Amino acid sequence: MDQTLQERLHLVLEQQRAAFRAEMAPSREVRLDRLERVRRMTAQHSEALVKAISADFGHRARQETLLADIFTVESGARHAQKHLRDWMRPRRQPTALHFQPARNLLMRQPLGVVGVVAPWNYPYYLALGPAVGALAAGNRVMIKPSELTPRTGELMAAMVAEFFAPEEMTVVNGEAELARAFTALPFDHLCFTGSTAVGRIVAQAAAQNLTPVTLELGGKSPALVDRSCDLKLTASRIAHGKLFNAGQTCVAPDYLLVPKDMVEPLVQEIRGAMRRLYPKIAGNPDYTHIATPRHLARLRGLLDDARAKGAKIIPSHEEKTVGRGLVPQLLLGVNEQMTVMQEEIFGPLLPIVPYVEVDHALAYINRHDKPLALYWFGRDAAMREHVLSQTQAGGVTVNDCIWHLGQEEQPFGGVGASGMGAYHGEFGFRSFSKEKPVFHQSRWAGTRLFFPPYGKTFDRL
Ligand code: NAD
Numbered sequence: 001m002d003q004t005l006q007e008r009l010h011l012v013l014e015q016q017r018a019a020f021r022a023e024m025a026p027s028r029e030v031r032l033d034r035l036e037r038v039r040r041m042t043a044q045h046s047e048a049l050v051k052a053i054s055a056d057f058g059h060r061a062r063q064e065t066l067l068a069d070i071f072t073v074e075s076g077a078r079h080a081q082k083h084l085r086d087w088m089r090p091r092r093q094p095t096a097l098h099f100q101p102a103r104n105l106l107m108r109q110p111l112g113v114v115g116v117v118a119p120w121n122y123p124y125y126l127a128l129g130p131a132v133g134a135l136a137a138g139n140r141v142m143i144k145p146s147e148l149t150p151r152t153g154e155l156m157a158a159m160v161a162e163f164f165a166p167e168e169m170t171v172v173n174g175e176a177e178l179a180r181a182f183t184a185l186p187f188d189h190l191c192f193t194g195s196t197a198v199g200r201i202v203a204q205a206a207a208q209n210l211t212p213v214t215l216e217l218g219g220k221s222p223a224l225v226d227r228s229c230d231l232k233l234t235a236s237r238i239a240h241g242k243l244f245n246a247g248q249t250c251v252a253p254d255y256l257l258v259p260k261d262m263v264e265p266l267v268q269e270i271r272g273a274m275r276r277l278y279p280k281i282a283g284n285p286d287y288t289h290i291a292t293p294r295h296l297a298r299l300r301g302l303l304d305d306a307r308a309k310g311a312k313i314i315p316s317h318e319e320k321t322v323g324r325g326l327v328p329q330l331l332l333g334v335n336e337q338m339t340v341m342q343e344e345i346f347g348p349l350l351p352i353v354p355y356v357e358v359d360h361a362l363a364y365i366n367r368h369d370k371p372l373a374l375y376w377f378g379r380d381a382a383m384r385e386h387v388l389s390q391t392q393a394g395g396v397t398v399n400d401c402i403w404h405l406g407q408e409e410q411p412f413g414g415v416g417a418s419g420m421g422a423y424h425g426e427f428g429f430r431s432f433s434k435e436k437p438v439f440h441q442s443r444w445a446g447t448r449l450f451f452p453p454y455g456k457t458f459d460r461l
Contacts, residue, residue, distance in 0.1 A: 005174070006181050012170060013185050016113045016140035019167035025109065026138045028084055034135045034168065035084075038077045038128060041163040046070045048155055049124055056123070056149040058289040058324045064245055069124040072406070076129055079408040079425055080136040087136065087429045093437070099447065103440040108433045110138030112188030115211075117179070117202065119194045120146035120291055121248045121346075127156060130191040130214075131169060133428025139189070141169040144182045146194075148292060180205070187211050189432055193250075194218075195344075196369075196417050214421030214431055216250070217414050218344045221371045223253035223401065224361055224387060226378025227262060233399075234377040235269030238350075239277055241375070241401025243328060246288040247348040248295075251373040253401050254345050255334075257361040260354040267314065267330055267352065274316035274328055282322040289324035290347060296324050299347040302340040306331055306351075309338050358383065362390050370394070370416035375401050394418045 023030075042049075049069060054060040080087075093104035114134040118127035123145055131141045143160070145153035150173070157171040164170070172182065183190065183202045186209040192202045193216040206213045223238055241253050258266055278287050290296040307313055316328040328348035334341050340351055355361040365374070374393035376384060384398060394414035397404045405412055413422030423431050441447075450458075 005178060009172065009178075009181055009185055012142060012166065012172065013113055013187070015167045016142065016170075019165075020110070020112050020140050028088060031084060031088075031136055031138060032081055034164070035077045035081045035132065037163045038132060038135065039074055041159050042070055042073050042077075042124075042128070045155070045159050048159075049152065052151040052155045053123060053149065055151050056120070057291050059285075060245075060288045061286045063286070064288055065124075068122050068245065072122075072125045073128045073132065076132045076408060076424070080132055080429070083426065084136060087426050090438075098449075099439075101442045102445065103442075105438045105440065107436040107438055108137070108430070109436050111432060111434055112139060114139045114141050114432055115182065115185060115187040115190045116141060116143045117183060117190070117192040117194065118143065118145050120148035121245065121250070123149040123152040124156065126193045126216075127171075130193070130423055130428065133423050133425075134189075134191070134432040135169065137429045137432040139432055140167065142182075142185075142187070143169070143171045144179060145171065145173060147173075147175050147179070184208070189214070191421075191423065191431075192216065199419065212421075214413070214423060215419040216412075216421075216423075217372065217417065217419040218250050218346070219369050219371045219414070219418040220254040220341075220344055221251055221373035221375070221393070222365050223256050223375035223377065224358075224365070225256060225258045225262065225266065226358070226376065226380055226383050226387075227259045228380035228383065229377040229399075230379070231262070231265060231269055232273075235266060236273040236276070237377075237400045238375075239270050239273035242350055243274060243277060243287070243348055244402065246290060246326065247328075248288070248291060248346055249402065251395070251402050251405050252346070253350075253373075253375050254371075255341070255351040255353060257353050257355050257364065260356055263332070263352055263354050267332070270330065270350070271314070271316050278317075281317050281319050281325050281327050284325070287325055290326050291324075293324070295347070296326060299326060299345075299349060302338075302343070302345065302347075302349060303329060303331075306334060306338045306340045309335070311338060311340075311351075358387070359390075362387065365391050370414070370418055372414045372418035373397070373402075373404070392416070 050065045053065050091106040095104050116130045127143045134141050153173040160171045183205040190206050190211050191214040196217040199215045199217045311334050312332040314330045321327045331351040334351040370392045372394040374396050376387050395404045408425035411422035411427035412424040
C-alpha cells in the first residue's frame, strides 16, 4: 500500500488526537459552537450541495436533496443543541443497600477521534448526520465520503475546511485504497454506513485495533400488507417509499408480501399511485436517476434474470427508460432462485410475493437475514401486534414507509446482517461516548465488613 497515503492519514488522526487530549472534555459552549457551525455551513452551501449531488447522480431531485440531505443535518444539529445540557449531565444511579451511603454516578465522556465512512446514496446526510452525534458528544471527526460521489466529496472537504480546523473535523477523499487505509486507522470509534458485504470487511479491519464500530448496513426490507389495510392509502405510501431517490434508500421497501387475492388490485393501485406521483419519468425533475451506469446495468441484470426465470414484469408507465431515469417495474411470479429476491434491490423495482396465511409470510421474513426495516400496513391491531412480536428488524414504520428513520428521539440502526449499534439524537450521543461509572465511596463505608479477618461475615451472604 502507498506508504505516503497511510502516513498522511495517520498524521491527520494524530493531530486530532493530540488536540483532543489537550481538551479532553470540551465544554457545552464549545460543542454548541461546533454544532452551530454545522448548521451555518449546511445552510450557506445548500445550493452548492443540491448541484453537486445532482451532478454526481446524473440527476437528483432538488427537493429530495433539500429534505433528505440538508434538512436532516440541520434539524439533527438543532436537536442536539437543544438537548445538549441534558445529554452531558452525569446520571445519578441507584446504590445497593450494602454499599450505602456511597453514591453511583454515570459520566458521559467523549471517546476521542471518530471515523465516519459514508455511502453515496445520501452523501451529505450520512456523513454529517453521524458527525453531529460525534461532535455533540465532544469528539473529533474524520469523514470519508464515497468515491462514487466525487463532486459532493470535494465540496464537503472544502466546506468543512472553511468552517472547522482540521484537528476538529476534516474530510478525506480518495479511491478504494484510501477507503481501506482509512478503516485500518486506530480510531476511538468507527461509524460505517454502507453495504453488508463491505461492513464485514470494515468490522475485520476495526477489530485489529479493537476499534468499536457502529455498522449501518442494508438488506431486503419487506413491506407486509395485511388484508385489513386501506388499499389506496397503502399503495400510495408504498409507491412514495419505493420511488424516493429512485429506490436508492437503505430503508426503501424492497419487496411486498401481499394476500394472494389482493395482489391484482394492489398492483393496479400502486401503478396508479406511481403515475400520480410522477406523471412522466423521462425529463421529470422530481424523479432521481440511478447513480451510475454500473448501478443501472446491475438493475437491468436483475430484471433480465427474473424475466428469464419466469417473472412477469409490469412497468408503472408506458414509457421507455431514457438515460439513467429508470422506469419503475413491478415484478410478479418471483421466486427465491431469482437474484432480485436474493440481493438488496436499491432501485425502482418492486417484487410482489403473494401469501395465503400470514404466518407463512412471517416465516418467509424470519428465514432470511434480519432486515434494516419492516413495514406493516393494516388496521387490525391484534394482527399488528402479532407481526411486531414475531419479527425482528432494525426499525419499523406502521402504515407507511421510511419515516421511522426521521425520528431524532428514537435509535436508528440495524440488527444482525443489517448492522449493529445505533445513532440519532441521544442514542448517537451515547454511541459516541464512554459511559463511565464512577463510585463515590463515603467516609463511613459498609464495605469494611468485607475486609479480613473474615470470620463469619461471608457465611450469611
Ligand atoms: P458500499 O459498502 O459499497 O460503500 C460504502 C463506503 O465504504 C464507501 O465510502 C466506500 O468507499 C467504502 N468502502 C468500499 N470498499 C471498502 C473497503 N474494502 N474497505 C473500507 N471501505 C470501503 O455501499 P454503497 O454502495 O456506497 O451504499 C449502498 C449500501 O449502503 C446499501 O447496502 C444500503 O442499504 C446501505 N446503506 C445503509 C444505510 C443505513 O443507514 N443503514 C444508509 C444508506 C445506505
